[in-house]
Amino acid sequence: MQGNTHIVGGITASLAFAQFSNDNPLVLVGAGVIGALLPDICHRGSKIGRTFPLIAKLVTTVFGHRSFTHSLLFLISMMVLLHMLIPYRAISIGIIIGMASHIILDMCTKKGVKLFFPATVSIRFPLTTKTGSKVEGVVLMLLSMLSIYFSYELIVRFIDAI
Numbered sequence: 007m008q009g010n011t012h013i014v015g016g017i018t019a020s021l022a023f024a025q026f027s028n029d030n031p032l033v034l035v036g037a038g039v040i041g042a043l044l045p046d047i048c049h050r051g052s053k054i055g056r057t058f059p060l061i062a063k064l065v066t067t068v069f070g071h072r073s074f075t076h077s078l079l080f081l082i083s084m085m086v087l088l089h090m091l092i093p094y095r096a097i098s099i100g101i102i103i104g105m106a107s108h109i110i111l112d113m114c115t116k117k118g119v120k121l122f123f124p125a126t127v128s129i130r131f132p133l134t135t136k137t138g139s140k141v142e143g144v145v146l147m148l149l150s151m152l153s154i155y156f157s158y159e160l161i162v163r164f165i166d167a168i
């Protein structure tokens with residue numbers, strides 16, 4: 007999936023989580039976007055890969071594309087690391103939600119992800135699409151609509167509280 011789809015995916019997922027939690031929704035969304043971009047550090051052409059080209063080159067050389075950084079192992083390692091390093095819950099949770107949304111979206115592509123890295127099997131959903139396809143455009147539109155709906159719900163809740 008393309009960077010924009012991942013960004014909107016991260017926003018949608020963290021807004022969905024915000025419906026049920028007391029964490030600051032703005033912090034959740036900000037962290038969700040960062041988390042949604044993070045796994046593609048294994049890809050030099052990605053938004054985050056272009057921002058940190060040296061790290062991207064290192065990760066690509068060591069692990070390859072869509073392997074370690076798209077796995078449960080990475081997700082769990084990041085959970086532990088964030089828990090230790092960042093005392094503010096909404097940031098850690100937002101990043102993890104964003105990362106999870108990225109992995110799920112990439113599982114909708116033909117290539118799939120190495121979810122169980124170091125096992126080399128690629129995991130994908132039964133229905134998949136190609137990165138940059140028309141279907142991805144539709145997914146992006148649906149996610150945007152969901153984001154607007156979730157934001158609306160949060161605003162209503164906020165107004166009710168004052």
Ligand SMILES: [Zn+2]
Nearest residue numbers: 045046072112
């Ligand atoms: Zn990816």
